[in-house]
Amino acid sequence: MATEEEGGLVFHPMDQFIVKPLFGGDVIHWYTPTNVTLWMFLTVLSISALLVLGTRGRAVVPTRVQSVAELAYGFVYKMVEDVAGKDGVKYFPYIMTLFMFIVFANFLGLIPMSFTTTSHIAVTAVMAMAVFLSVTILGFVLHGVSFLKLFWISAAPLPLRPILALIEVISYFVRPVSHSIRLAGNMMAGHAVIKVFAAFAAVAVISPLSVLAITAIYALEVLVSFIQAYVFAILTCVYLKDALHPHH
Amino acid sequence: MEGDIVQMGAYIGAGLACTGMGGAAVGVGHVVGNFLSGALRNPSAAGGQTATMFIGIAFAEALGIFSFLVALLLMFAV
Numbered sequence: 001m002a003t004e005e006e007g008g009l010v011f012h013p014m015d016q017f018i019v020k021p022l023f024g025g026d027v028i029h030w031y032t033p034t035n036v037t038l039w040m041f042l043t044v045l046s047i048s049a050l051l052v053l054g055t056r057g058r059a060v061v062p063t064r065v066q067s068v069a070e071l072a073y074g075f076v077y078k079m080v081e082d083v084a085g086k087d088g089v090k091y092f093p094y095i096m097t098l099f100m101f102i103v104f105a106n107f108l109g110l111i112p113m114s115f116t117t118t119s120h121i122a123v124t125a126v127m128a129m130a131v132f133l134s135v136t137i138l139g140f141v142l143h144g145v146s147f148l149k150l151f152w153i154s155a156a157p158l159p160l161r162p163i164l165a166l167i168e169v170i171s172y173f174v175r176p177v178s179h180s181i182r183l184a185g186n187m188m189a190g191h192a193v194i195k196v197f198a199a200f201a202a203v204a205v206i207s208p209l210s211v212l213a214i215t216a217i218y219a220l221e222v223l224v225s226f227i228q229a230y231v232f233a234i235l236t237c238v239y240l241k242d243a244l245h246p247h248h
Numbered sequence: 249m250e251g252d253i254v255q256m257g258a259y260i261g262a263g264l265a266c267t268g269m270g271g272a273a274v275g276v277g278h279v280v281g282n283f284l285s286g287a288l289r290n291p292s293a294a295g296g297q298t299a300t301m302f303i304g305i306a307f308a309e310a311l312g313i314f315s316f317l318v319a320l321l322l323m324f325a326v
Contacts, residue, residue: 083299177317178310185316231306238303 013195017119017188036123039115043104051100072100076233083237084244091240094134098127099233106187106225110218119187121180128180131236139243150246179235186228190221258322265319272312279304 022033050072054065062070076096080088102118109116117123139147151168152161194217200210283301287294 079299082296083303174310178313181313181317182306182309185313227302231302234299234302235306 013192035115039117047100084241103229116187121184124180124184128176132176135239135243147246183228258326262319262322265315268315275308
C-alpha cells in the first residue's frame with residue numbers, strides 16, 4: 001500500500017484539492033456527501049471532543065486535555081479583549097468558533113492523505129462574507145447612519161478627507177476578498193509545496209534531500225496553519241472594533 | 249490560433265503577477281524586522297505589541313494576495 005502510493009511518479013500537486021463524492025458517482029449536487037463534508041464533520045467532531053469531553057471533568061487541577069481546552073479559551077478571550085475592547089467580549093463566542101474551526105481544519109489537513117477544507121476559496125469566502133456582513137449590519141444597528149463616519153476621517157485636513165474617504169470605502173469592500181483569499185491561498189500553496197517535494201522523493205538521487213525538505217516544510221506548515229487561523233481571528237476582532245467604535 | 253495567443257498572454261500575465269509576491273515579502277520582512285529591532289530595545293513592551301505586528305503583517309500581505317488573485321483571474325476567468 002505504502003509503496004504503491006510513493007511509487008506514483010507522476011501526480012499533480014493540485015490533485016489533493018479535488019472535491020470528490022464520498023460514495024462514488026460523478027455528479028455533485030448540493031446535498032452530495034463529499035470529502036469536504038467528511039473533513040468538515042471530522043473538524044467539528046474533534047473540536048467537540050476537545051472542548052466538550054475535555055472539560056467534562058471540571059477538575060480544579062486540570063487534566064492534559066482540559067488544560068489544552070482552557071489554554072485555547074484563554075488565548076482567544078485575551079485576543080478579543082485586547083483588540084476589540086471590553087465591549088467586544090460580547091461577541092467572543094463567534095470569534096472562538098471561527099478560530100477553533102479554522103485551526104482544526106488546518107491541522108487536520110496536515111495529516112497525510114487528508115483533505116484541507118480551508119484550502120477552498122468557497123469555504124473561506126463564506127466565512128469571510130459572514131464576518132463582513134455581520135460586522136457591517138452590527139455597525140449600522142449600533143450607530144445608525146453615523147456608522148458612515150468610519151469613512152470620514154475627522155482627524156485629517158479637510159481637503160484630504162474626500163480622497164481618504166474614497167480609499168477607505170475601497171479598502172472596506174476589499175476586506176472580505178483579502179480576508180478569504182489569505183487563508184485559502186496560504187493553505188493551498190503550502191500543501192502544494194509539500195506535494196511538489198513529495199513528487200521529487202521518487203527520484204532516487206535527490207530522495208534524501210527531498211524527504212528532508214518535506215520535514216522542514218511540514219514544520220513550517222504547522223506554524224503557518226496556526227498563524228493563519230490567528231490572523232483570521234484577529235482581523236475579525238479588528239473589523240469588530242471598527243463596527244463598535246467607528247469614530248477614529 | 250487567435251485563442252492560443254490569448255491563452256499564452258493570459259499565462260504569461262499570470263506568471264508576471266507572481267512578481268507581486270516579492271513586494272509582499274519585502275513588506276512583511278520590513279514589518280517583522282522593525283518589530284524585532286524595537287522589541288530588542290525594549291523587551292518589556294514587546295509582548296503587548298505582537299498582536300499589532302500580526303495585524304501589520306496581514307495588511308502588508310493583503311496586497312501580495314491581490315497579485316495572486318490577478319493570477320487566478322487570468323488563469324481561469326479571462
